[in-house]
Amino acid sequence: MKTTITLLSYSFVLLSLSVIGQEGISKEFEPIRTELKQWDAIRGPWLASSMEAMANNQPIPQRTFPENFTPNQMLRMVDEDRRSRIQNSVNTQRANSQDQVFWNSVNRAVSSASCTPMQGRTYGDPHMVSFDGARYSFQTVGEFVLTKSNDGDLEVQTRQKPQSDDFSLNTAVAMNVDGDRLAIYADDYPDADYSTPVRLNGQSLQLNASTYFLEHGGTIQKSGKSYFIHWPNGESVEVSMRSSGGMSFMDVSVNILPCFVSNFSGVLGNADGIARNDFDPGFNVPHSAQRDPFDDDNYINRERQAYIAKIIADQNRVDDFTTLFDYAIGRNTMSFTDRSFPRVYRTINDLDQRNRDRS
Numbered sequence: 001m002k003t004t005i006t007l008l009s010y011s012f013v014l015l016s017l018s019v020i021g022q023e024g025i026s027k028e029f030e031p032i033r034t035e036l037k038q039w040d041a042i043r044g045p046w047l048a049s050s051m052e053a054m055a056n057n058q059p060i061p062q063r064t065f066p067e068n069f070t071p072n073q074m075l076r077m078v079d080e081d082r083r084s085r086i087q088n089s090v091n092t093q094r095a096n097s098q099d100q101v102f103w104n105s106v107n108r109a110v111s112s113a114s115c116t117p118m119q120g121r122t123y124g125d126p127h128m129v130s131f132d133g134a135r136y137s138f139q140t141v142g143e144f145v146l147t148k149s150n151d152g153d154l155e156v157q158t159r160q161k162p163q164s165d166d167f168s169l170n171t172a173v174a175m176n177v178d179g180d181r182l183a184i185y186a187d188d189y190p191d192a193d194y195s196t197p198v199r200l201n202g203q204s205l206q207l208n209a210s211t212y213f214l215e216h217g218g219t220i221q222k223s224g225k226s227y228f229i230h231w232p233n234g235e236s237v238e239v240s241m242r243s244s245g246g247m248s249f250m251d252v253s254v255n256i257l258p259c260f261v262s263n264f265s266g267v268l269g270n271a272d273g274i275a276r277n278d279f280d281p282g283f284n285v286p287h288s289a290q291r292d293p294f295d296d297d298n299y300i301n302r303e304r305q306a307y308i309a310k311i312i313a314d315q316n317r318v319d320d321f322t323t324l325f326d327y328a329i330g331r332n333t334m335s336f337t338d339r340s341f342p343r344v345y346r347t348i349n350d351l352d353q354r355n356r357d358r359s
Helices: 001-039 043-055 071-075 078-094 100-112 299-313 353-358
Strands: 118-123 127-129 135-137 142-149 155-162 168-176 180-185 199-200 218-221 228-232 238-242 247-256
Touching: 001 127, 043 071, 043 218, 071 100, 071 142, 078 100, 118 142, 142 247, 155 247, 168 238
Parallel strands: none
Antiparallel strands: 118 127, 118 247, 127 135, 142 155, 155 168, 168 180, 168 247, 180 199, 218 228, 228 238, 238 247
């Protein structure tokens, strides 16, 4: 009995401290709430509450206005002078508050509103453009980390399936949208529901012309054959559905905000502004110095492709513990993996003279 009373007393003390802590944070946050309310009496309080919810890893409140903006998109509409005052308040609280986790999250939300995005792409069969502008081919088969932030709020994975012995296509994409797991399938649906290619946290999601609001502040929009996914802090993904030779596939573009997150990993590179080190921070992929692609050394090109398809691919493959995809019963990430692919490494020198002339 005495032990029970002691545990109850201890729990009461923890609860009381938690309430006091929340009240303290709410008081610290009040200058920001006031600034946003003065900016817009309707949207400002929602934006302030959304920033608090994101910092506490809680669902954001329901919108009380017709626009479908994410918190980041709305913060970008706030005038620069007011945003500067908000940033000063955040900096003061980060220096003095005991809850650094909360204020670091608020700081990211505010800082991201002034950050210029960087884009990386995977398209076609597939070609890659890293965030730093490096261009290469990635004809591999399996499931890979396209990009991942070191804070874990953003991760995008792609599934590549063979079209022939030497080319593959993106047939699915999965992503962590600040805590919501979203996947889109062009092929190999994980269940018998073929009415929609979208799965949200493992469940089919029907999208119409309106915006779908994710619980943690992200949004999904469908326009024609394209899907647009926005993170609450400003990152975004565009998925364009396509077909070739009777096979459905997709192109995927990713926009990140590198101003706050210090490191990214994945086959789209590290977003540090240096294109040459995107494949491996300590190793430059073999590359010919020749300017004319038809004069490029065939051996160097094949070695470069082999390095990317083997070493870089295996560094970024997902496994059953890290995958964000959904699977049919009896299947897993190994069901889509083929490390022997591609069977043949193609270079531009494999073109016959007629096609070279046309190129």
